[in-house]
Amino acid sequence: MHVVIMGCGRVGASLASALQRLDHTVAVVDKDAASFHRLSRGFTGQRVTGNGFDRDVLVEAGIEGATAFAAVSNGDNSNIISARVARETFGVEHVVARIYDPKRAEVYQRLGIPTVATVPWTTDRFLRMLLPEGVATDWREPSGSVAVLQLPLHEGWVGRRVDELETATGARVAFLMRFGNGVLPDRRTMIQADDTVYVAALSGTVTDVTAAARRTPEEDD
Structure with a gap:
């Protein structure tokens, strides 16, 4: 082409x-x-x-x-x-x-022009290299305001409901990977051992969300 x-x-x-x-x-x-x-x-x-x-x-x-x-x-x-x-x-x-301006990116996306918001994307790449087990995101919408990330969970969350995790972290559970398959959870879905949990969070809260997920559920009760 x-x-x-x-x-x-x-x-x-x-x-x-x-x-x-x-x-x-x-x-x-x-x-x-x-x-x-x-x-x-x-x-x-x-x-x-x-x-x-x-x-x-x-x-x-x-x-x-x-x-x-x-x-x-x-x-x-x-x-x-x-x-x-x-x-x-x-x-x-x-x-x-x-x-370059992430605030403009969302506007242009609505006009039907796919955009690459350079600053948020570059920030995520640096985080992935600087913090291998840190708070790098897997996806970010064009304005850079909402991020989807894999959440590192404390083992104490196994057997707890998705809505409890959402309350503790302030994030929304987007989907789970379970035995290699994607699962769209509801509020009563139980987190199982070896689940990989992906959440959607406001960009400015990613560090707090990650920290909350690493604590035991009892610490947040």
Whole structure:
């Protein structure tokens, strides 16, 4: 398939090389022609100089035949405008925009533009590397406000109900993994030995939620 990338920073250049290795055709758009030096020596795709939300520039990059468009410049406004032009004007099926401001990400998601909220995602990656048994999340919604994480439980929670755990932690149990299968619990579901529990929590409460789950249920009664 043909992919148009707006922004030839480190992410754009890396994405272009990765797509080309997968045998896709790629066009990279950037308003600064000097940015193309970041592309790998083996890159054979198009280099188009201009604004990524300019229709003529996008046409030159092959947007009319593109299956996917990625806006990864260093400006939130430029990314979302170009993404909307790709989606709404040219009907590109797969469009993604990188957004630095997590508060904007939710708004753009509602407009039908999938976003990658860079700051929350990067924070989670650092947590995973710094705290192998810590509070890193497995998923975060676009605004970064709600996180889903695997909860490290004290063994005393075995045999207790899901609603008791929710009361103690202030989080919502999203699902359990039991014997390799996903389980959607209700309030009376009992936690069994070897269950892996995933909860949804507000981002600012993740540390407190984790700490509460590591205590014995008696400490929270």
